[in-house]
Amino acid sequence: MKSQAQINAHWSESAKNYDDIIQDELSSFRVEGWTEFIKSHVDFKPGMKCLDTGCGPGFFSIILSKAGYKVTAIDGAEKMVETARENCKNNGVDVQVLEMDAHYLDFEDDTFDLVVSRNVTHAIRDHKRVYAEWRRVLKPGGVLLIFDANWHLSWSESEMREDSKRRYKECIEKYGSDFNGNTSYDEEKFEEIHADVEKHPLAGIRRPDFDFGIMKAVGFDEIVIDRDITHNLWDDKEKLLYGNTPMFMIKGMKGCDHVIEVCMAGCCKRNGAEDLIKTLKERLKIERDDLTTGDGKIKVVESGCLWLCKTPPVISVNGRLYTNVKMSDLDNILETVK
Ligand SMILES: C[S@@+](CC[C@H](N)C(=O)[O-])C[C@H]1O[C@@H](n2cnc3c(N)ncnc32)[C@H](O)[C@@H]1O
Ligand code: FES
Missing domain, CATH: 3.40.50.150 (Vaccinia Virus protein VP39)
Structure with missing residues (x-):
C-alpha cells in the first residue's frame, strides 16, 4: 500500500x-x-x-x-x-x-x-x-x-x-x-x-x-x-x-451518545412512567421538543411496551433494561449516561 x-x-x-x-x-x-x-x-x-x-x-x-x-x-x-x-x-x-x-x-x-x-x-x-x-x-x-x-x-x-x-x-x-x-x-x-x-x-x-x-x-x-x-x-x-x-x-x-427509553405503555404508564419522564426532563435540563439535551448528546424517548410488563415501570438505557424503577434509582441510572 x-x-x-x-x-x-x-x-x-x-x-x-x-x-x-x-x-x-x-x-x-x-x-x-x-x-x-x-x-x-x-x-x-x-x-x-x-x-x-x-x-x-x-x-x-x-x-x-x-x-x-x-x-x-x-x-x-x-x-x-x-x-x-x-x-x-x-x-x-x-x-x-x-x-x-x-x-x-x-x-x-x-x-x-x-x-x-x-x-x-x-x-x-x-x-x-x-x-x-x-x-x-x-x-x-x-x-x-x-x-x-x-x-x-x-x-x-x-x-x-x-x-x-x-x-x-x-x-x-x-x-x-x-x-x-x-x-x-x-x-x-x-x-x-x-x-x-x-x-x-x-x-x-x-x-x-x-x-x-x-x-x-x-x-x-x-x-x-x-x-x-x-x-x-x-x-x-x-x-x-x-x-x-x-x-x-x-x-x-451522528445520533445521540445515549438513549433513555421510558416505557409509556399501559402498565408502566399506570405505575409512574409519566413522573419518571418529568423528573428526567428536569434533571437533564431538557427543553427541546424532541426530548434531547441542549448539547444533543442524550435523548429521552417515550417508548412502547418493552415486554417486561410484570415489573413496571421499565426503562432502557442504551439497551440495558431497568425494572420496577423508583425515583431513587434515577441517580444510578443517570450516572451511566455521564
Ligand atoms: C479525486 S480528488 C477529489 C477532490 C474533490 N473532493 C472533488 O470532488 O473535486 C481526491 C482528493 O482527496 C485528497 N485526499 C486523499 N487522501 C486524503 C487524506 N487522507 N486526507 C486528506 N485529503 C486526502 C487528495 O489529495 C485529493 O485532493
Ligand atoms: S407496559 Fe411497560 S414493559 Fe410492557
Missing part, C-alpha cells in the same frame, strides 16, 4: 489537470445540480458549519459557501490546498483551507453540522479510522455525505476492464478526448495505469456495501445508500466513460 506521503505527492502532481476539470465544472449545470442535491439531504439552516474533506481544488467548498454554509476545507496534498485557496479567493468566498490528513483531524469533537467528501474515499488507507474521525467532529444530529464510485473495480475485474476500454475508445471517437487530456485511444497506456492493482487498498472490494458495515461499526445512525446518483449530476460524456461505475452516495447521521 502507498504511504500517505506518496498519496499526497500523487495528488499534488494531479492538481493542475484536476483544476482544469473543476473550472469546467464550476461553469456548468453541476453547480446547481450538486447544491440542490446536497441541500435535499440536509436540513439546511444558513451559517451551518461544513467540513469539505479532501477538497481538491475546492468545488464543494465554493458551491456550499455560496449556498450559505460556513465551510472549512482540508486536503492532504499541498498543491491541492494552494489551488483551493486560489479558487476560493477568485470566486469571492471565505473558506479556511488547511493542509491536513483526514485520518487525523485537528478539530474539536462536535464541531460540524455537515461533513462532505467526493471522490476521496477510494484513495484513503484506513476507512475505519477516517469514518470514525468524521463522526467524531460532527455535532450530534450532524450528517456525513460520502460520494464516490468503484473506480478501482476495472483494475481487478477483467469483464469490467474490457467494458472500460470500450467506453474509453468510444469516448475518444465521439468527444475527441477523455477527462485526462488524452486525445487518442492508447490501450498500452490504459493497461500500464491499471497494472499495479494488487497495491490498491480496495482491490476486490465492492462499494458502497463495504462502507455500510464500517459506518455501522463506528456508530453512524440512519445510514442511507443511493447506488447511482448520476442522473442530474453527470453529463453524457461522463455517463459514457464511467457509466459502468456510477457515483454512489452514502449518508450517515
Whole structure:
C-alpha cells in the first residue's frame, strides 16, 4: 500500500489537470445540480458549519459557501490546498483551507453540522479510522455525505476492464478526448495505469456495501445508500466513460451518545412512567421538543411496551433494561449516561 506521503505527492502532481476539470465544472449545470442535491439531504439552516474533506481544488467548498454554509476545507496534498485557496479567493468566498490528513483531524469533537467528501474515499488507507474521525467532529444530529464510485473495480475485474476500454475508445471517437487530456485511444497506456492493482487498498472490494458495515461499526445512525446518483449530476460524456461505475452516495447521521427509553405503555404508564419522564426532563435540563439535551448528546424517548410488563415501570438505557424503577434509582441510572 502507498504511504500517505506518496498519496499526497500523487495528488499534488494531479492538481493542475484536476483544476482544469473543476473550472469546467464550476461553469456548468453541476453547480446547481450538486447544491440542490446536497441541500435535499440536509436540513439546511444558513451559517451551518461544513467540513469539505479532501477538497481538491475546492468545488464543494465554493458551491456550499455560496449556498450559505460556513465551510472549512482540508486536503492532504499541498498543491491541492494552494489551488483551493486560489479558487476560493477568485470566486469571492471565505473558506479556511488547511493542509491536513483526514485520518487525523485537528478539530474539536462536535464541531460540524455537515461533513462532505467526493471522490476521496477510494484513495484513503484506513476507512475505519477516517469514518470514525468524521463522526467524531460532527455535532450530534450532524450528517456525513460520502460520494464516490468503484473506480478501482476495472483494475481487478477483467469483464469490467474490457467494458472500460470500450467506453474509453468510444469516448475518444465521439468527444475527441477523455477527462485526462488524452486525445487518442492508447490501450498500452490504459493497461500500464491499471497494472499495479494488487497495491490498491480496495482491490476486490465492492462499494458502497463495504462502507455500510464500517459506518455501522463506528456508530453512524440512519445510514442511507443511493447506488447511482448520476442522473442530474453527470453529463453524457461522463455517463459514457464511467457509466459502468456510477457515483454512489452514502449518508450517515451522528445520533445521540445515549438513549433513555421510558416505557409509556399501559402498565408502566399506570405505575409512574409519566413522573419518571418529568423528573428526567428536569434533571437533564431538557427543553427541546424532541426530548434531547441542549448539547444533543442524550435523548429521552417515550417508548412502547418493552415486554417486561410484570415489573413496571421499565426503562432502557442504551439497551440495558431497568425494572420496577423508583425515583431513587434515577441517580444510578443517570450516572451511566455521564
Ligand atoms: C479525486 S480528488 C477529489 C477532490 C474533490 N473532493 C472533488 O470532488 O473535486 C481526491 C482528493 O482527496 C485528497 N485526499 C486523499 N487522501 C486524503 C487524506 N487522507 N486526507 C486528506 N485529503 C486526502 C487528495 O489529495 C485529493 O485532493
Ligand atoms: S407496559 Fe411497560 S414493559 Fe410492557
